[in-house]
Amino acid sequence: MNQYCAVLIDVVSIQKYIFSSNELRDNLGASHIVKTLFDDLPVSALAQACNLKETEVQKIIAQWRENPAKIMLDDDPSLPFEIGVFSGGKALILFRKKNEANEFVKKFTKELLLKAPGMQLAVAIMEGFSPNQNFPEQIAELYAQMMNNRNRYFPVTTLPAHSITAANSEGETISTHYNTDEGKYIDYKTAAKQAAGKEAQSILKRDYAELLEGYSFPTRVDRLGQKEGDSYTAIVHLDGNGMGNWFQQSTSLADYRLRSINMVRITEQSFRRLIAEVVKMIDKLKDVPGFEIKDNLPLRPLILGGDDLTFICHGKLGLFLAERFINIWTKTANRELDSLPDKGFSACAGVAIAKTKYPFYRTYQIVEELCTLAKECHREEGGSWLDFYIISGTKSGSVQSIREAEDKDHDYQMYFGPYVLDNPEHEKSINRLLDGLNYFNNDSEHWTNPHLKELRASFYAGPEFLKTFLIDMAARGGQLPEHARIAYQMRGYGDGKTPYPDMIDIMEFYPRVLLERRESIAKVTN
Structure with a gap:
């Protein structure tokens, strides 16, 4: 039985990293950094840790998707590592030697300080890891160790400032990068996100070109087809139910890889179908009060990976599109995947609707809470659930506390949901x-x-x-x-x-x- 040293890496608080800014372009860039984090960034660190050329590392990295059933470390004793899985801000890497695993973690996290400042990782390392035996128990132990490390260590992931350098508007990091578009200095975290945002927009346009029919994905919150004087925006956050347990039920590394590959494929395939349906509806939407669609689609993805999806859209599309995506995703997953949860795949969604000028980060905090409230219903009764909230600028606090305060003044609950979809x-x-x-x-x-x-x-x-x-x-x-x-x-x-x-x-x-x-x-x- 061949055993290796396993390294599990996870991005801590992905949503906080992505939505720490009220600027959509910064959010888009941060999302792209997370999505592509393990595509190119580990190459240099792996090459240095394992004494390989970067071209050799790139060939090894490509193999896990091209041959998911093959364990290369078993077949080729000369290989120092192989990729278990790279997906959705998570990575599982197997090393032949523990010292090379430790060296990789050091070099990779150091490189993050420059390429993805502000991003925090949780890491777990386990020796004696077998890709083919007792896999569910081993992966569960790795995740438990990672969660323990996440709660014990709080690394500083931004470079310290000099006292003579101006801080950014949040007072967090130094402003040393000059933004020629805005004519002012910005901090290096924002600069990294904005550079990634431009790349993300180009890739998104390329990948969906055949569906867009001349429309573009907007890069500003107020360019989603809203009409001045009647301008609302919706943020929709969707999450598959029990997906962590489903992945940990994998019988082997090959099974784990296939589940990851298929889940990414189904989520992206479902979103492509949603985009196609929206494009077909645009002519009718143009006649609806509150819509003024010109060159941009009335929605765009913010986070798209695995079973996790967050998108922003015109405020009058949020409820419809949330339900529609869940229906598409669950039917596709239950039809095309072999290893199903006991009651099939289901998902929950939160939909927050607000005036377009309402603070973006606050809207996202609300939509995340709404998804959590929907998941509480799933845990009690099963199925797919949706919770929504129309934000009023006159009320503050959590959604739960606002609803409870309203209920105290009446003989009945004013909000009836969350709502079950299936x-x-x-x-x-x-x-x-x-x-x-x-x-x-x-x-x-x-x-x-x-x-x-x-x-x-x-x-x-x-x-x-x-x-x-x-x-x-x-x-x-x-x-x-x-x-x-x-x-x-x-x-x-x-x-x-x-x-x-x-x-x-x-x-x-x-x-x-x-x-x-x-x-x-x-x-x-x-």
């Missing part, structure tokens, strides 16, 4: 939410915009005001949409919950053309 009979099914929205849209005789605003105000005013308003509406022939419980329709709430404020809140952010598109997709898939 269980239409559940009372919190997204189908029920959108059916109710459709009902209000179609009954414009009774539910005009002023009536809907009055209905929403009545929910906030309390049960007595709500009762009076519903009696008045019933006398005019206006009824609430049917729902899972008769109490909801009869008096607007039941068991301390009400589903109707959510329907009213999303009317502005779920245009009729998208409801029609969703209905047509359902007819085809059913």
Whole structure:
């Protein structure tokens, strides 16, 4: 049984590194650095640590994707290392000698200070690692060691400043790079991200050229097809459920590699399909209030790797695209992969909608919390879930604390979600939410915009005001949409919950053309 020294590397707090700036171009550059971190950057460190030429290292690196079932260290005793997996900010590398593994970690982390300043890594090293025997136990032990190291060591990953050098606007790092476009000095972390951002834009345009039909991916938050005076942006964060456990169930290194390769392929394939569908809808979207699409697509990816996806889009597309991507991704993964979780693949999403000028980093913090809240529902009931929040500049704190504060002032919860995507009979099914929205849209005789605003105000005013308003509406022939419980329709709430404020809140952010598109997709898939 051949045994080697395994090195597991993971980027700590990827989202914090990517979204530490309010500038979209910086976020795009940081995302590109993470995505390509193990493509070129380790070459020099591996060459020095293993006494090889860089061309030799590049050939070895390419092999894990080209021949995932082959363990080269077993077949060629002269090789000093091979790649286990490079994917999504993670790397598993096998070395024949421990001293070369240690030397690589030293040189690689040193190089990061210059090429990716501010990025933090967690590292685990294990001797006696076998690629083919007891793999699940070994990989679990590696991950446990890495998590322990992550919580014990907090390395400084930015170079110290001189007292005579100006700090950046956040007071973090020295401003030594002159930005000719802006005519000012910027810090070296931002300079590295902006340089990577230009490369990312070029690669993205090349990779999606056949789908774009002349449109471009925007590099500014306010270039997503919004209209001045009605300008909203949505950030959507999606994450597969239980993916860490699924990867750790791999029976061998070859199995682990294939899972990684296939998951990246399926996620990118699903996003390409989403892009193609958006391009086909653009002509209809141009007629929707709040849209002013010219040369740019109304969405672009921010993080795209493995089972993890974050994208930014026009505020009125966020809910539709989040559900659509999860449906595409789960169906593709469950159809094309052999080793499935017990109940199949599922995913959760958070959708945060805000005025375009709202701080970008704050919006991302909210969307990350929303995805976490959706995952709590998955852990309790299984399935794919979505949580959303429409950000108001007048409220601060976490989404959970804001919702809890609102609930204290009423006899019922004002927010009904999160919503389940793959269980239409559940009372919190997204189908029920959108059916109710459709009902209000179609009954414009009774539910005009002023009536809907009055209905929403009545929910906030309390049960007595709500009762009076519903009696008045019933006398005019206006009824609430049917729902899972008769109490909801009869008096607007039941068991301390009400589903109707959510329907009213999303009317502005779920245009009729998208409801029609969703209905047509359902007819085809059913």
